[in-house]
Amino acid sequence: MNKVKVLLENLIASKKKNIKRKIMEMKRGVIDSDNYYRDVFKPIIEPLSTRTEKNNLCNSQPTELKKNRNHMR
16 A cells, blocks of 8 residues: 555656646747647547548548449440
């Protein structure tokens, strides 16, 4: 139980440091808003963009197959 407590304290401490660092960078203008939001929302954006690419591939394949079938006849 003591190990869990120590791990949680370390995690909380590192999160606090990261939050403070980001706030200071934002105050100084180091972080460009576009880059900041891109990094923050990256876990949401990437799966959506790959899903869109897969949907485009799936949507284009049936028409190509139909064209090939028509040429074979």
